[in-house]
Amino acid sequence: MEQPAQTVKAGEINSKFKYEISKFRGAEKITLCFQCGTCTADCPVSRFSEFYRPKKIARMIQLGLKDRILSDKHIWLCTTCYTCVDHCPQDVEIANVIRALRNISVRHLKSLPLVYKELAENLMKTGFVYVIPETRIKKREELGLPPLPKTSPEEITKIFELTGLLSLLGTSQTFERVE
């Protein structure tokens, strides 16, 4: 079942959006998509999701439906398996286009899935995206494993600050699920 068709209003169109996307590394060729549908046909997520359609995402970018696609939570369903990247006859690296959309969406809407906020906060705290329990670290010796190398949480926080992620995390809303 597809989503019901929606009217495209002229006022909603931002014709320069495709160029905003094509500035991102790996997303340069978005303008070349000719809607063959290979990406959707070969996408394992599209097989099980009623809504996730990379072909449609590409078209929405080309049409300039900026606000609509940036706020569409289904952009968070790409697993980055890169099958679409390998199969696209136009060399549109669709998984990278979706990464660009996600990055822009976080920046513009100040909204991201909760899981990414948690991973990022763990990373700043510990150097890893998970908080590894003390018991696990101690158990390494028992298992005959060398001690876990140290990390530099201060330097990670500095990286977050320099790349603009720190301020985004502080001001962003989160959402939990994408169905």
Add this chain to the structure above:
Amino acid sequence: MVGGKPKYLIFLGCVIPYRLSSYEISARKVLSALGVELVEMPEYNCCGFPIDPINHDTAIVLAARNICIAEMEGMNLLTLCNGCFGSLHKVNKMLKEDKEERERVNEYLKNFDMEFKGSIEVKHLVHVLAEDIGFEKIKNSIKKPLSTLRVAQHPGCHIIRPRKLVGKDDPENPRLLKDLINLTGAKCVDYRGENECCGNPIIGVNEKIPFQMAKEKLDHIISAKAEALITVCPFCHIMFDLNQPRIEKLFNVKIGIPVLHYTQLLGLAMGFLPQELAFDELRVKPTIYLKKFLDYNPTLEV
């Protein structure tokens, strides 16, 4: 490396120290037995992969920082995780080839008295085994061929795709892991969708889709009459092993496919005991097919 032991800095990533010591234990055992010297990183951080969706620049600098640490140690990086390989290899290649990007990233790295120079390689376990150690040496290390065992491969995504970035295997018909499996004497069977994703990267926002993806894979594996699934990535392993009981519950079916790290399979064939390879940490318990190899007692032989 000429004349000496092959030597790598081992990059453990986050998932393995967090919850998959079975992979680390078995990998260290077999690599050491194959004459590989693993050196610990003096320090490291997350590879950057999980942060890429929310901020590409943060992910690149996180990866580059790890690479710089390896450059300072003067050794190539060996990863056990496909996600870590994908992230570190991509950034390493990009910064080596793109001068402008390298200069831009080096501006960030200056803050940590680091500079990306482009002097090392990033390799996944599978590449180290297939390319650096070689099939011949692995074959010669097999003491107890796992003949009669039928298994299926799950190479995962980031060691095969994107093709133009990785380029070491055929993403449409991946061979490296299959060939490595066949060296153990076990038969690696063909099945539909061998090169497909496990679904794990989106489990934090949606469980149903990845569980359906994993269930479909497991169905194909059962149809091919495989008796175990072999992985080389901690994310994929968690999806098929740790989550298998949840998948069974969701679809109200019995699957019961044991999921082994390749290093456990190879270790068994090299003659290590199951307890030395942390088999007891697996969630899905060995079935009758696998059990006959696990119960093997080397002292009874000769």
